[in-house]
Every structure is written in structure tokens, then in C-alpha cells.
Amino acid sequence: MKRKSLVPPAVAGLLVSALTACGGTDGSGSDGGAIVLGSTDRIEATKVAPAPLDPALAYDFASWSVLHNTFQTLMRLPRSGTEPIPDAAERCGFQDRQSEQYRCTLRSGLKFSNGHALTSEDVKFSLDRVLRINDPNGPKSLLSNVDKVETPSAREVVIHLKDPDATFPSKLTTPAAAILDGEVYKDDALRKGFDMVGSGPYSAKTEVRGNLLTKVVFTKNPHYKGDTEPKTDKIEMRFFDNASAMEKALAKGDLDVVHRGFSPDQIDKLNKGQVKGVRLFESSGQGIRYLVFNTADPSVKNKAIRQAMAHLVDRQALVRDVYKRTAEPLYSLIPTSVSSHINSFHNEYGDPDPAAARRVLRSAGVTTPVKLTLTYTTDHYGPETATEFKELQRQLNASGLFSIKIKGVPWAKFRPSIIKRQYPAYGMGWLPDFPDPDNYIAPFLTKDNFLNSPYRNSTIQDELIPKTRQETQRTLADKDFQSIQNSVANDVPYLPLWQENTYVAARKDIIGAEYAYDSSTNLQLFELARGAND
Template sequence: MNRKTLVLPAVVGLIAPVLAACGGSDSGSGGGGDIVVGTTDRFIATKDVPAPLDPAYAYDVGTWNILRQTVQTLMIQPKGEGDPVPEAAESCVFTDSGNERYECKLREGLKFSNGDPITAEDVKFSIDRARAIKADSGVFALLSTIDTVETKGDRDVIFHLKTADATFPFKLSTPVAGIVNPDDYEKNKLRDGFAVDGSGPYTLKADTKGDEMVKAVFTKNPDYKGTLKVNNDSVDMVSFTDADAMGAALEKGDIDVMSRTMSPEQIKKLSDNSGDVDMVELDGLEIRYLGFNTDAPTVKSKAVRQAIAQLVNRSELVSQVYGTQAEPLFSLVPASVTGHSNSFFNKYGDPSTTKAKSLLEKAGVTTPVKLTLNYTTDHYGPATKQEFQILQKQLNDSGLFDVTIKGTPWDTYVPAERKGEYAVYGMGWFPDFPDADNFLAPFLDKDNFLKSPYVNSRIINTLIPESRREADRLAAAGTLTDIQDTVAQDVPVLPLWQGKQYVAARDDITGTAYALNSASTLQLWELGRGVSG
């Protein structure tokens, strides 16, 4: 039977980690049973990150993909395109014309997976807890427009906002707004380790080895009440050290599905060859970028950052590393999202050594500028090193820079970046929700998740609030463009490319077309076992 390649349009809907490689699993595609999903995501509890799965801390695509299966939110992004819809809530609506008062009514009979009833007070506890803890991941900033949370009876929750926020329903669909049991989560302290308790479609059992979760076992929650139809009884998510080991397990039948993170070579091979594996290609909203510590001496001068922006050849980078699996990106906002503007192309045009040299000379910068470009070795896939080698060559070939590159494992990379140890560093972003605001505010607002020292008071105090007042996101396009143009001028971050996303599955697995949405949310409930076709 020939393997089918499905190319699907984006479905309108998050940063990204890796589970460590324990190789195969006893339950694979050979005889029914659990559906087994492979990943290169890792979940490690460290001194710097002791509570990787606490909703008040977790802020990357891997940990969120655990939480979305287990912790229920008031709202949820729908299966297809559209605005978020009620999930734990029966209904949610703005009750004023200014988008500053948002009221939700809980479904009747909601229970945590241990059988405890869920009340409005539990919702208030969960959201107030995340806001109060203010974890250094920065995830609490998603709730920054909340002023107070009020409850009425057991089922009504009212959010009073500090300022209008048309994106607030999307924010209530993210795991930081997940409902947790006060009996399991302390009010002012993160919950260390890998235990997760909620009211989502699955319960979680974590198989650990030392300080690392090597397999996540999801079992259908019989007490779940929400909008989702769960098409399986259990799913095992198994970690692999690299994409090659994960691919070998799929080929052997030890796993049924793999997605994050395949290598470009694997994707091409699976797309070209016949066999019993189906490849699903979807448009995605993942972006990659360089971040700058604008207080670091080597890049404190805006001219240095502008010169890098003038030299980077995105088309060459994409074609040599990712081929058709990615596209050059000239803004933090992907091209398919309302409000996108090609601000960096408008500002810098085609790569030019002459223009870059002029920028540095006018600012009195001595060349070559010595820099280290930092990247993570085990988080965004095996092509990351090659990507940074090309960036290094592009900058060094200009004669204006003397660049070295350095790779670091994710579990030490992120804490180091947040402490300001890197002048220039590579990161990825998977949106929390598919709105232009979520590609701008997390990088530029106060309490931004990068802990960036870059501050633009006009963006923070005027432009971001202005854009959020517009319920019609097309009407916010002018303000959003203004923000993007300012980023291109100041270059606190440098967008590089946006990528597609892929799911590979053995051909008796159904539901793969919806296994990921455009925000890279893993939707395990969509997977089932069917007849090989």
C-alpha cells in the first residue's frame, strides 16, 4: 500500500522542549492497545526548573502539550477555524461594550479526576495563584490584563479587566488559566515534579528515570465533561534522544505516531517514499528568531543589531537547511496572521554588506565586531546547528563580524538566557493563540518572557493596549504595523523564518489531520485506531 501525503490548510488556532530517549515501547502498532506517540521533547526537573508541569510555570510547547490533555480551561480553541469556544464553561461573554468585564458560567457537574466537584472558587484560586506566583517563565503575563476575579455562587466567574482586551477569551484557553484543585496545588508555591491533576480529557501517569520523565501515560478520564470527543482509551507519549531514534522506532512499529521534532531529511524521505506510514503536512505558525540582550556591550549599539538585520540572508538560510518546509519571515507576526507586515524587508530590503558597513561606520563601531551566537542543541531539532553555521558564515563573510557559535542543552540554555548570560541567542515561538498580539506582546510588553531589557514605553503603554481594544482584528492592523515597524527599527529581536508542521503515523491510525492545530497544540484525543486503507 502506498503511503499517503496529506497537505492541509492552516486551522486557526505555542516556545518549544524535549522527553529523553528511552527507545521503544512495549505497546506499539503491532496489536492494538495504547496508541504510542514518539517525541524528542524532554521534561527534566532541575534546580532552576523544579516544577516543569505546573500550569503556573509551564511555558513551552512541550509542557503545554502535556497540560492540554489533562488540565481543563474555561475556553478552548476549536477543531477548525474560529474564535475560542466554551470548554469547562457552559458560556462566556463580554458583558460590557468596552471589553473590560468578562463573565463565564461553569458547566453543571464538573469534577476533578479524583471526583471532587469543581466550583467557581476553584477557577478563581487557579488564576489568582498563577498571577501571584509570577513564575520566572513569564507565563503569568498572559493574565496581566486581569484586575480582579469575582465569583457568584458555585458556577459564575466574573473577570474585571484593567483595560480592554479583545484577546482575553484566547488567553482563557491557555494552560496558565487551567483549573487546578486547591487540595493538590499550594496557593503560593509551585508543585515540584511531574504530577498533574485536573479535569481534562485524560489523567496522567508519569514514568520517570531520575529527574526526567521518559514516558507520559494518558488514560481517558471517565469524569471529563467538555466539548471534546475522545477517540481512544489511552495514549503513551515516549521520549527519544534524537529524531533518528524516533524514526527508527516508527519504522519498526514500536511507536504509532511522531511529530516533534523530525529532521528535514526525515520529512523529505517520508514524503517521497511509499510504505505503511502516512505523512500529514500542515501550515503552521512556528517562528524562529534571534534575540538580543540589548544591555550586552557587544550588541548594545542599535547599529550592530541593524547591521546583522541588514546582512542575514533568510532565503539562503531556508533553502539550504529547510527547503520547502519553511519560509523566510520579515516580521515577528507570521504571514498568514491578520496584522502581518513585512517590516524588516521594508526597512532593510535585500542583504547588503555595503549598507551594513555604512550603518556601523556612522555609529563609530569598530569592526570586525566579535560575537557569539548561542543556540540550543536538543530542543528545536537536529537542523539547528546547521542553521547557526550558515548564520555564522553570512556574518563573517561580510568582514564586519567575527562570529563564533555555541550550542547548549535546553535545560541549561533557558535559565542562562533568562539571566542575561547571552548577548545573542536563537529561540523559537509557537503561539499561545493565533492572534498577532501573541507574536508581539510576549516579546515587547513588560514582564516579557525573554526577560529582555529592551523597553519601548510607546509600545507598552499605547500601542499594545490600543490594539487590544479592537474586537475586529482587521481594525487593529494599523497599530500592529506600527509595532512591527518599531521592532524593525530597534531590532531587539530578528525574525528568521516560519515553518510548516508535520505528523507521521502508521496507516492504521486515524485522526492525524487534526492531531495538531496551527498553534502546534497536540490534540491526542483526535487519534484512533482504524482499518488500514
């Protein structure tokens, strides 16, 4: 790209307050009046993921929580609601009825946090870069429909799509479409480490121990021109090794907000007012948990084996005994809080039924007990994951139809092993990239799915998904999404387990915590502020 001249130096269902506890100590425990957030998320540079905060690679909740507040995108989600609104763009829209040509006009005078001018060339550079780098662990699938990007002027961007896609504006709200400085980032290589240069509401300075991110200090970006106004000049995000230490810091006043990582028992404690001076905000979550089957693996290739497991899993027991009712049973890849949801798995399999599972296996000539290993990650979805898989093991083995072993693997090894299809069956979680039923379907069922699943259903891939993307009025796609959910329930390439509720704990002088997440569960640091104590 051309070298540029140097320039001198926001929920469809809002979080609801579940409880206000009185008393306790005041103060944030941070210098300069910064609001301090706590999380047990782990952001680590590894051999296979050397650039965890590079938008061409980052594709997980923890990394995106940092990127959403540091980088700017053409569009963003509003404080509440699901319809994208302009951010770096002044205006955007499709230029044709087929939803294949998307044109944006940038705001005037955009700059990166380092003072460099931001032009349409940077937008083109950034979108092209994700596709050029094509990292198998990254968010490339969100942009795979981009055919070419044109820049008629310094403020005009025209994005041509290969196929119609009414969801494309929503995809532009994600860090996959983060706008990068073409003078800082290479066009064909990841930027290793944890340094970032963006044009978002905050600039970020990171602190690292070894290869592990321990703290991010967000400072209001004076160059930011966008749709929102940060309500706090400085915010710190601290990462804790365990939830117990994080709870102590919150109770002491060294933390102001906890947005991630509390156990069900800790949430129950907060609900009962046992952590003084803290309010708990709760909403229906968008995140789901599920089992994935490598349908090419001999141990689960027979559909009857997967269907038998669907007959046996007791979701009610999982959410009651493991997650203490901080989650809800899930019977589809699309959660109940998203339009187009139907309880396809319950419609197909009903309540747990060992006799029905036995009939399915016997009819298919499958010898029992079926030997199978279920793999889970030990350090990504919380300490309850191990307990959850022990409960799944107990349920399946109690039927006498399965002989299940379970195996825990660190995330740094787990994620690349998935891409290599090394596990026949394993547990995963998903938080949406954008709030549309398409984002619970396409990432799992297209040929370039993010899990590299071998499952193929030509009707879903070639007919139904393209058809749903042609509907600008999204409710008109409901019937096709329901057909997809029924097909998934029949073939069982995935087995939905539960959907999470979302919780944010905040000390009583913090305002804006009810807006901490947008409708896609993206962290909105710019909504947080310190107010008067009650």
C-alpha cells in the first residue's frame, strides 16, 4: 500500500441487577482512579498461536474482549439491539438488491492511536490481510465470502462479495474486520507478542509474565472518532490464576468489576449478599456448550452411536448438579434467546431414554459397550468442565451401552489438535461473533467451518445457508433455520448441552455494568464509569 503522511501527535437483553448488597469497603485499589476488571481468562503466546492479539489470529472471547475496545471497525453493535450501526464509517449500505456489493464512507479525519492517518487503504489492507494470512485458528471464515475490496477514494470503500450475504454488516462489527495501521502491521505475517495499534476508543498497554498476559491498561484514545464516547479515561484488566483469588480482590475493593470466571458457587454467594458492597447483574447468555464429533473417526462414524448418546445425555442433571442452575439445558445449536430456535434435539430424542438408545444401537448392529474417549480442555472454560465431563461419563456408562474414558488437555494443545482432527469426541464452547442465528449455524456447518469438522450436508451447505443469507428481513429465514436444526438433530455431528447465563459483578459505586456486554456478548469497557456511593 502507499505510505501515508504522518500526523503529529455498545444488549438485546440488558443485564439485570439481581441483588444489591450493602456495606463493605470503598476504593478501587488502582492508581489514578482507574476502574479495575478481573477475569480468569488466559491469553497466552504459544508456538502455534504466537500472536494472540493479532486480529488475523485471535478468535476467542478473552482476546476479543481486548480487541473490541482497542480496534475500530466499520460498523459496531449498539448499546442495545442487534442492528449494526456505523463506527469508523460515516455511513454504509448495500448498493444492490442481491446484497453482494457493500459500500462505506469513512468519517473525516480518522487516526490511529499513534497519530497515523486512517484511510480506506487501511480498511482494504486489513480485510485482505486476514484472508492472505489465512491462519487455520483465526477468524478467516467470517471474511471468506469477500471477493475483492476497492478504494475509489481515501474515504470510500467498496467490498464485493462472492455470494449474497445479508449478515455481512454484522460480520464487519467483529475483530476479524478490525482496521489496522498498514505502516505497523505486515500484510503477510502475524505481529507476534502482545503489542497493538488501533483506532478504537482506548489504546492499550500490556504487561506480560513469560508468554502469559497478566494485565492490560486501557487509556482513552484522544484520536478516536467513532460512535461512542468512553465514560472513563483509564481501565485496567487483570488476569487471575484462579477464581478464589479474584473473589478476595473484589471483596477487598482491589477489583471494581468481575466480568468472567466466577464459579456457580461464587455466583450463588453473590446472589445471597455474602460479598458486601457488590451488585450482581444477570442476563440470558448467548454462549453455548456442546460436544463435537469427528464424524470421520471410526469410533463415532456410525450415526447410531451419536444418536444413542443423544438419547442418554441428561442436560437437566448437568445444569442442576454441576452448574447449580446458572445455566439452562440446550436442545439446539441455536440458543433459546436467539430467533429461529427450536428444541430440535428434544423433539427428536425426548427425555433421557436408555431403552431407546439400546434399540438404536441394536438396529445398527453396533456391539456394546461402545468404547470412546471424551476430551475436554482443562484451562479455558472454567474448573467445572472437569466435573461436567465426569458427569457425562457417569451418565453414559450407567446405561451399560458405553465404556467412556475422559481426558483433560490444556487449551494451548487442545485448540490446534482440534484442527488436526485428533479427537473423536470433545467438548467446546461458543460465544457468537454477531447476534444472528446464522452465526450458530454457518461456523459449524460450512465447508470452511472453524473446527475443521469433516461433516458435510449438501442441502445445508449449498441450499439452506445461502438461502437464509438472501433474506434481509431475518425472520423470513426462520423456516430454513428450523430445517437446519432438525437435520443436525438427526445426524448429530454436534450434541448441544447447555447455554450459559451471563453475570457481571460490580462494586456499588460502578455505573454502566448493566451495559457491560452488547447483544453479542462483546465487552464494552467504554460503558463503565465510577459514580456516587449509595
